[in-house]
Amino acid sequence: MSVTFPRGFRAAGLSAGLKPSGRPDLALLMADHPCAAAGLFTTNVFAAAPVSLSRERLRGNRARAVLVNSGQANAGTGMAGARDAERATAALAESVGIPAQEVLGCSTGVIGEPVHMAELLRALPKLVAALSHEGGYEFAQAILTTDTVPKEASVDAGAFRIGGCAKGVGMIAPNLATMLVFVTTDAPVPGAYLSQIASVALRPTFESITVDACTSTNDTVLLLASGAAGGDPITPESAEWGALLDAADEVADSLAGQLIADAEGVNHVVVVEVTGAVSTDDARRVARAVAESPLVKTAAFGGDPNPGRILQAIGASGASFDPRLVDAAIGETPVILGGVIPAAYLEAGEEAARAEMKNAEIEIRITLGEGPGASRALGCDLSYEYVRINAEYTT
Amino acid sequence: MSVTFPRGFRAAGLSAGLKPSGRPDLALLMADHPCAAAGLFTTNVFAAAPVSLSRERLRGNRARAVLVNSGQANAGTGMAGARDAERATAALAESVGIPAQEVLGCSTGVIGEPVHMAELLRALPKLVAALSHEGGYEFAQAILTTDTVPKEASVDAGAFRIGGCAKGVGMIAPNLATMLVFVTTDAPVPGAYLSQIASVALRPTFESITVDACTSTNDTVLLLASGAAGGDPITPESAEWGALLDAADEVADSLAGQLIADAEGVNHVVVVEVTGAVSTDDARRVARAVAESPLVKTAAFGGDPNPGRILQAIGASGASFDPRLVDAAIGETPVILGGVIPAAYLEAGEEAARAEMKNAEIEIRITLGEGPGASRALGCDLSYEYVRINAEYTT
Numbered sequence: 001m002s003v004t005f006p007r008g009f010r011a012a013g014l015s016a017g018l019k020p021s022g023r024p025d026l027a028l029l030m031a032d033h034p035c036a037a038a039g040l041f042t043t044n045v046f047a048a049a050p051v052s053l054s055r056e057r058l059r060g061n062r063a064r065a066v067l068v069n070s071g072q073a074n075a076g077t078g079m080a081g082a083r084d085a086e087r088a089t090a091a092l093a094e095s096v097g098i099p100a101q102e103v104l105g106c107s108t109g110v111i112g113e114p115v116h117m118a119e120l121l122r123a124l125p126k127l128v129a130a131l132s133h134e135g136g137y138e139f140a141q142a143i144l145t146t147d148t149v150p151k152e153a154s155v156d157a158g159a160f161r162i163g164g165c166a167k168g169v170g171m172i173a174p175n176l177a178t179m180l181v182f183v184t185t186d187a188p189v190p191g192a193y194l195s196q197i198a199s200v201a202l203r204p205t206f207e208s209i210t211v212d213a214c215t216s217t218n219d220t221v222l223l224l225a226s227g228a229a230g231g232d233p234i235t236p237e238s239a240e241w242g243a244l245l246d247a248a249d250e251v252a253d254s255l256a257g258q259l260i261a262d263a264e265g266v267n268h269v270v271v272v273e274v275t276g277a278v279s280t281d282d283a284r285r286v287a288r289a290v291a292e293s294p295l296v297k298t299a300a301f302g303g304d305p306n307p308g309r310i311l312q313a314i315g316a317s318g319a320s321f322d323p324r325l326v327d328a329a330i331g332e333t334p335v336i337l338g339g340v341i342p343a344a345y346l347e348a349g350e351e352a353a354r355a356e357m358k359n360a361e362i363e364i365r366i367t368l369g370e371g372p373g374a375s376r377a378l379g380c381d382l383s384y385e386y387v388r389i390n391a392e393y394t395t
Numbered sequence: 396m397s398v399t400f401p402r403g404f405r406a407a408g409l410s411a412g413l414k415p416s417g418r419p420d421l422a423l424l425m426a427d428h429p430c431a432a433a434g435l436f437t438t439n440v441f442a443a444a445p446v447s448l449s450r451e452r453l454r455g456n457r458a459r460a461v462l463v464n465s466g467q468a469n470a471g472t473g474m475a476g477a478r479d480a481e482r483a484t485a486a487l488a489e490s491v492g493i494p495a496q497e498v499l500g501c502s503t504g505v506i507g508e509p510v511h512m513a514e515l516l517r518a519l520p521k522l523v524a525a526l527s528h529e530g531g532y533e534f535a536q537a538i539l540t541t542d543t544v545p546k547e548a549s550v551d552a553g554a555f556r557i558g559g560c561a562k563g564v565g566m567i568a569p570n571l572a573t574m575l576v577f578v579t580t581d582a583p584v585p586g587a588y589l590s591q592i593a594s595v596a597l598r599p600t601f602e603s604i605t606v607d608a609c610t611s612t613n614d615t616v617l618l619l620a621s622g623a624a625g626g627d628p629i630t631p632e633s634a635e636w637g638a639l640l641d642a643a644d645e646v647a648d649s650l651a652g653q654l655i656a657d658a659e660g661v662n663h664v665v666v667v668e669v670t671g672a673v674s675t676d677d678a679r680r681v682a683r684a685v686a687e688s689p690l691v692k693t694a695a696f697g698g699d700p701n702p703g704r705i706l707q708a709i710g711a712s713g714a715s716f717d718p719r720l721v722d723a724a725i726g727e728t729p730v731i732l733g734g735v736i737p738a739a740y741l742e743a744g745e746e747a748a749r750a751e752m753k754n755a756e757i758e759i760r761i762t763l764g765e766g767p768g769a770s771r772a773l774g775c776d777l778s779y780e781y782v783r784i785n786a787e788y789t790t
Contacts, residue, residue, distance in 0.1 A: 045718050046710035046734065076706045078735035111703025112736030217707055294689070294777075295785055302786025308506025311471045312612055315441030323440050339441065340473035341507030382689075384779050390690055391697025 002136030002152035005163030006186035008032045008226025011135035013142030016123035018071035018116045019109075024142035026120060027068040028092070028127050029182060034102055035226045036191035037063035038198040040206070042219035048075035049085040050105035051220060057101055061191025064102035066222060067092050068143050068180065070167070072115045074107040075217035084115050091121055095128050106180050106220050108145055108167065140165035143180055146389065148262055153254035155247040159240055160187035160229040162247045166255040179259060181206060181221040183251055187244055188227035189234050196236070198223045201248035205256045209378045210291050223248075260378045265386030268300045269361045270379040277373030282319040284375040286366060289317035291379030300362055300381035305353035307335035307345065310364060325369040331356030336366075397531030397547035400558030401581035403427045403621025406530035408537030411518035413466035413511045414504070419537035421515060422463040423487070423522050424577060429497055430621045431586035432458035433593040435601070437614035443470035444480040445500035446615060452496055456586025459497035461617060462487050463538050463575065465562070467510045469502040470612035479510045486516055490523050501575050501615050503540055503562065535560035538575055541784065543657055548649035550642040554635055555582035555624040557642045561650040574654060576601060576616040578646055582639055583622035584629050591631070593618045596643035600651045603682075604773045618643075655773045660781030663695045664756045665774040672768030677714040679770040681761060684712035686774030695757055695776035700748035702730035702740065705759060720764040726751030731761075 004011050009031055016026040039058045041051050057063065067089055074081045085105050093100040107115060130138070140150035144167045154163035168179030183202065202221055234240045260269050272290045277283035290296055293313040299306040310328055328336035333353040335345050345353070356362060399406050404426055411421040434453045436446050452458065462484055469476045480500050488495040502510065525533070535545035539562045549558035563574030578597065597616055629635045655664050667685045672678035685691055688708040694701040705723055723731035728748040730740050740748070751757060 044707065044710040045716070046706050073703070076703060076731065076734070076736040078733065081735075111706055113741065217703075217710060294781075298782050298785035301782065304786070308468070308471060308612075311441050311506055312439065315439035315612060321440070336471065338473065339471070340476075341471040346508065382782060384782055386689075387693050387696065387777060387779055387782055390693035391699070 001154045002140045002163050002165035003029050003182050003184045004133055004136035005154040006161040006184045006226060006228070008035070008186050008228030009184050009224070010131040010133050011139035012127050012130035012132060013135065013138035013140070014123065014127055014130060016127070017119040018069055024138070025069060025071045026123050026127055027139045027142035028131060029066040029139055029184070030096065030131055031064050031224060031226050032228065033226070034062055034064045035224055036061060036189055036194045037104070037222065037224045038191065038195040039223070040198055040203055040221040042216055044217045046075055046217045048073055048107055048218040049077060049081035050074055050107045051218060052082065053085045053089065054104040054106065054220065057104060061194060062102065063104050063224060064098050065092065065096065066104045066106065066182065068106040069115060069120060070143055070145050071109040072107060072113045073109045073111045073218050074115050076112040077114055080114060084117055087117065088115065088120055091124055095124050104222060106218070108143065108180055108218050111217060136163065136165065143167045146264065151255050151258035151262070153251045153258070155250050157243050157247045159231065160185060160244065162187070162251050164251045164255055166259055168259050179206065179219055181255060183221070183223045183248065185225045185244070186227065186229040187225055187234050187240070188229065188231055189225040189244070193235050194223055194225050197245060197248055201245045202252050205249070205252040208376050209256050209260055210288060256378060260380055263380040264389045265383040266380040267383055268359070268381045270296070270300050270381065271361060271363050272377045272379065273363070273365045274368065274376070275374045276367040276369045276371055277375070278320055278369070278371040279373040280375055281373070282321065282368065283373040285317045285319040286314055286368060287375045287377035289313045290364060290366065291377035294382055297379065297382035300357065301383045303354065303357045305330050305335060305350060305357055307341045311336055311341065314366065319368070321368040327367045329365045331363055396549045397535045397558050397560035398424050398577050398579045399528055399531035400549040401556040401579045401621060401623070403430070403581050403623030404579050404619070405526040405528050406534035407522050407525035407527060408530065408533035409518065409522055409525060411522070412514040413464055419533070420464060420466045421518050421522055422534045422537035423526060424461040424534055424579070424619070425491065425526055426459050426619060426621050427623065428621070429457055429459045430619055431456060431584055431589045432499070432620070433586065433590040433618045435593055435598055435616040437611055439612045441470055441612045443468055443502055443613040444472060444476035445469055445502045446613060447477065448480045448484065449499040449501065449615065452499060456589060457497065458499050458619060459493050460487065460491065461499045461501065461577065463501040464510060464515060465538055465540050466504040467502060467508045468504045468506045468613050469510050471507040472509055475509060479512055482512065483510065483515055486519055490519050499617060501613070503538065503575055503613050506612060531558065531560065538562045541659065546650050546653035546657070548646045548653070550645050552638050552642045554626065555580060555639065557582070557646050559646045559650055561654055563654050574601065574614055576650060578616070578618045578643065580620045580639070581622065581624035582620055582629050582635070583624065583626055584620040584639070588630050589618055589620050592640060592643050596640045597647050600644070600647040603771050604651050604655055651773060655775055658775045659784045660778040661775040662778055663754070663776045665691070665695050665759065665776065666756060667759045667761065667772045667774065669761045669763065669771070670769045671762040671764045671766055672770070673715055673764070673766040674768040675770055676768070677716065677763070678768040680712045680714040681709055681763060682770045682772035684708045685759060685761070686772035689777055692774065692777035695752065696778045698749065698752045700725050700730060700745060700752055702736050706731055706736065709761065714763070716763040722762045724760045726758055
């Protein structure tokens with residue numbers, strides 16, 4: 001159902017000929033009326049042209065449409081790329097009769113290659129004609145690159161609905177990952193508060209995903225609220241605020257889980273939970289360090305519990321902690337106790353940990369001490385298939 | 396020739412039965428007299444027991460012997476591990492009749508497993524009896540783990556000699572890498588100045604190597620000067636100081652080159668040279684980010700120039716720079732100009748860059764601007780073989 005599950009949105013997706021494969025590569029999300037909007041964007045210095053454009057246009061927290069192309073990332077394309085992003089969104093604005101300022105843009109695909117503008121512009125009338133209140137699936141399909149399946153999620157909270165879709169399987173790391181995420185709601189949320197929902201309910205979840213520690217040039221998370229559900233504006237003082245945050249959380253969790261489950265070459269999802277850190281930041285560093293370690297990732301692929309690699313990654317993370325207070329477990333099996341790989345593990349625990357490593361989802365829980373800081377990272381194994389995909393694919 | 400090429404050192408190596416494979420696993424380096432010594436150690440919070448012991452004993456910048464075992468890393472072993480390191484070095488000290496304070500220790504192998512002390516202690520008399528002024532090769536062999544070849548280097552500077560050996564093929568990242576490096580010289584250098592040589596001539600080279608971004612628990616670089624060459628003490632004021640730094644540089648470069656050439660699963664060495672940064676630190680960040688990017692590494696494996704991944708890694712490095720001033724080249728082919736992947740590359744440059752990617756050594760040169768900061772990272776490709784080795788091996 002994705003982005004058209006909430007009332008007040010239409011969407012479409014089609015093959016414009018941007019991708020050599022001929023797969024769907026142009027997508028449009030359009031609100032029935034100008035609506036509240038908020039965004040989160042990559043921290044990469046080489047942010048793609050549409051990232052700069054969308055960030056700028058979102059200053060007023062309003063938008064009407066989002067035009068997305070896959071196939072070319074429009075990053076590393078300089079002034080020409082900026083002009084292409086302007087032209088594409090301006091052409092779309094003109095064809096639907098709205099100000100260009102209300103059109104956001106996203107691109108994903110090969111970095112450095114100019115967007116195939118002739119094909120894009122030629123396909124716009126057909127794309128606009130295809131807009132539909134049931135077009136969420138077509139939209140979710142046309143934003144994909146090496147993804148194997150579309151990722152969609154939705155929650156019906158009674159008073160309002162929320163839905164979303166996402167893409168991204170590699171060049172994924174916190175701050176943010178190479179992903180495009182689109183979340184819509186028909187809840188009546190003023191623009192200023194929508195940013196707060198994006199920060200509180202979406203950011204932590206999408207920042208917890210890491211496939212390969214590579215922060216992309218194009219990451220974008222967009223949140224649009226049509227208000228079509230009716231009712232009073234929802235603000236942090238409203239009774240519905242909590243329910244809205246919960247629903248946004250649920251959609252984000254579902255999409256994040258779908259993203260990591262479709263990561264390049266994935267066989268196991270690795271969930272790293274860190275508690276007891278001095279700060280959230282320290283907890284995040286440790287969670288990321290373990291989830292991103294090529295040695296932990298190859299161990300996950302090989303089904304080898306290998307606590308030494310977890311210990312190494314914690315110790316090299318840069319986080320501040322007392323090594324004598326560090327505990328870790330794989331599933332229910334303690335593999336580090338008080339900073340030491342315990343004799344009980346070496347003598348009898350390895351089999352249980354090895355069994356846990358066979359699970360589709362491998363859980364590594366780490367306690368750094370007694371501080372309040374906690375965080376979570378969602379990673380995956382490093383397989384032959386990851387190497388194959390990335391040795392063959394031109395990003 | 397390695398560590399016994401300089402006069403005043405004997406060495407030995409043998410199979411003590413610490414490794415299941417039965418390969419050599421116990422090594423001893425011994426100076427004829429107490430001598431000047433300096434060390435560089437891992438920054439990992441979970442530093443191995445022998446690292447803590449050696450760091451402590453090197454405070455006076457003097458040492459007589461280094462006992463090294465491979466097979467067990469003696470990291471993540473807590474107080475029991477500390478006692479094992481003490482006992483092993485004390486037993487060696489007693490058997491050769493020197494103070495335990497003059498014995499340094501190093502371990503490498505599986506993290507968390509206790510050192511097989513019974514086998515180690517039983518082998519000490521035979522190890523001591525095997526000490527020889529020609530024992531450098533045996534020493535270099537017995538320190539290896541998954542290395543395929545010993546790494547040795549030597550320089551005869553006329554007035555003095557310098558030699559060394561090293562091990563390490565994975566869990567290698569700057570600050571320092573999982574490597575053990577032993578460098579000896581017969582130059583008469585007072586202990587205080589030896590630390591300076593270690594910092595100036597050895598540290599930058601060994602910190603430039605990265606196999607998998609994983610800083611080990613056991614990294615150690617030791618430098619010993621016997622003074623057996625005779626002559627006046629060499630200090631920064633001496634005429635020979637420059638020649639000594641040059642010779643140390645040469646040995647370090649050779650060993651570092653041998654380490655990366657034997658990295659796990661390596662097919663291509665990737666040399667990343669960064670200039671024009673605001674600071675050395677910024678240059679290092681960018682060099683490391685590019686050399687450690689799994690996407691750049693798989694592209695190197697696949698022989699795909701893929702400038703987009705270089706751009707992504709530079710942009711996500713955390714270094715401070717103006718993206719509009721960034722240039723990069725693969726070999727002699729410009730792939731980024733003024734922050735943009737140039738049309739000339741897309742239209743005609745790709746073939747030349749693709750040919751460069753076939754070389755055993757792939758050179759990526761990056762200019763960030765016009766600042767004075769420069770740095771270099773030595774990395775390698777990420778291959779099926781790296782995944783195979785690390786999915787099967789318990790670190």
